[in-house]
Amino acid sequence: MHLYLHIPFCRQACHYCDFHFSTVLSQREAMVKAMVQELTIQKAYLVNKKLTSIYLGGGTPSLLSEKQVNLLFDKINLLFSIDVDAEITLEANPEDLTPEYIQTLKKTGINRLSVGIQTFNNESLRHLHRNHDSQQSTRAIKNAQDLGIENISVDIIYGLKDHTLTDTEYDIQQAISLEVEHISAYSLTIEPRTVFGKQKEKGLFKELPDNQMAAHFELSHQLLQSAGFEAYEVSNFAKNKRYSRHNSSYWNQEEYLGIGPSAHSFNVQSRQWNVANNKSYMLAIEQGNPHFEVENLSPENRINEYIMTRLRTMWGLDLAYLKQSLEQINQSLPRTEIEEWKEKQWAKEIDGFLILTESGKLIADKLSSDIFLI
Incomplete structure (x- = not known):
């Protein structure tokens, strides 16, 4: 934690x-x-x-x-x-x-x-x-x-x-x-x-x-x-x-608590963030009622976050884990995109993990968005 x-x-x-x-x-x-x-x-x-x-x-x-x-x-x-x-x-x-x-x-x-x-x-x-x-x-x-x-x-x-x-x-x-x-x-x-x-x-x-x-x-x-x-x-x-x-x-989508104005917290199931205003934050705390918003994460949200964050790392996407997660919501692995990435040398597959190459890292955000669940 x-x-x-x-x-x-x-x-x-x-x-x-x-x-x-x-x-x-x-x-x-x-x-x-x-x-x-x-x-x-x-x-x-x-x-x-x-x-x-x-x-x-x-x-x-x-x-x-x-x-x-x-x-x-x-x-x-x-x-x-x-x-x-x-x-x-x-x-x-x-x-x-x-x-x-x-x-x-x-x-x-x-x-x-x-x-x-x-x-x-x-x-x-x-x-x-x-x-x-x-x-x-x-x-x-x-x-x-x-x-x-x-x-x-x-x-x-x-x-x-x-x-x-x-x-x-x-x-x-x-x-x-x-x-x-x-x-x-x-x-x-x-x-x-x-x-x-x-x-x-x-x-x-x-x-x-x-x-x-x-x-x-x-x-x-x-x-x-x-x-x-x-x-x-x-x-x-x-x-x-x-x-x-x-x-x-x-x-790695691990749980964390954020304290202070504008700080975010995450517990896998939801994300919450404090008001980004010092005066409003301190007043709410003084009243014993922190001012934050909560977003409950759908399975699609969680998969998108996994793709967005892990694809930026040297560990890459665990394709078996991604496939299993997608199957739980009746979706399939984006094989067409994955094969295209490998063909264009934007990514390589090593021991079941999809890892971006140096040229892929240049467009990491775009590649992530290409396989997001809408």
């Missing part, structure tokens, strides 16, 4: 991000107290189940003070059973990872950091409206390693404005040189509600053409795999099998 805590605060809005957050940092204490209350209210969601991962995401969880982190973990330890080797991750911005703050995190049991570096190009960092520079990125990772946190992931975004393949190669090689065991490499995606999205509407921002973005994708995969990283998901790479246990739970 897995626990996610959404910390909805940032110092400033990154120009590409459409996650739920607020820059009103004075609300942090009240928000953490509300989340502590929600943990109590929702504890039955995880009844009799041991936590194997805890993930503090955001937003910027590294904006929490020592007191606020302790409030959350004191309640988690009181309410839930935590596996002795649980993966406990905190997302952090480089500028927050001072030696003193890392020591604070270690005391709570946090044993993994996910650091939002994005790029080592200072001009591009300013364009993204990030609050750190490349020197702080390197120092943050070294601080954590020196203090004994070995399980570190860094985020890199490729396809940035004016970036060439040489720029992408530099960013990936710099990330590799940090000697971390997990790297997430994402293409820049322009979302409508973001600053970049609004600039795009006005014709002031242009995304890279698909063929150029594909070249950045292929280069990042090539460089990372040559350096010994396993591409275990379309955008995620790990050395020494240091896969993100928490994120893998999403791709």
Whole structure:
């Protein structure tokens, strides 16, 4: 079982991000107290189940003070059973990872950091409206390693404005040189509600053409795999099998509870999500009645989710399991599409599993939608 805590605060809005957050940092204490209350209210969601991962995401969880982190973990330890080797991750911005703050995190049991570096190009960092520079990125990772946190992931975004393949190669090689065991490499995606999205509407921002973005994708995969990283998901790479246990739970349809505004929960049969508004969230919690919506998942929904998530991973689709699931609702395996994928070298079948090739990963979302149940 897995626990996610959404910390909805940032110092400033990154120009590409459409996650739920607020820059009103004075609300942090009240928000953490509300989340502590929600943990109590929702504890039955995880009844009799041991936590194997805890993930503090955001937003910027590294904006929490020592007191606020302790409030959350004191309640988690009181309410839930935590596996002795649980993966406990905190997302952090480089500028927050001072030696003193890392020591604070270690005391709570946090044993993994996910650091939002994005790029080592200072001009591009300013364009993204990030609050750190490349020197702080390197120092943050070294601080954590020196203090004994070995399980570190860094985020890199490729396809940035004016970036060439040489720029992408530099960013990936710099990330590799940090000697971390997990790297997430994402293409820049322009979302409508973001600053970049609004600039795009006005014709002031242009995304890279698909063929150029594909070249950045292929280069990042090539460089990372040559350096010994396993591409275990379309955008995620790990050395020494240091896969993100928490994120893998999403791709493997495992149960998880989400706490905080906009957080999602999943128990196989249904999905629920909290209101994406800090004020409404805290008011509802204060009244003892969390504000969330629930979607009961039909067998078709569950099969579609299995296809969408597993096809993005190196483990691929278990064709026997998929066939059995489809037969239960009088559907058959999409053999025509599967054979086409293999013929066009978008996928290969290994020991009964359908696994995307590098060229297939480029169009993973399209391939998934081609065999969705409508």
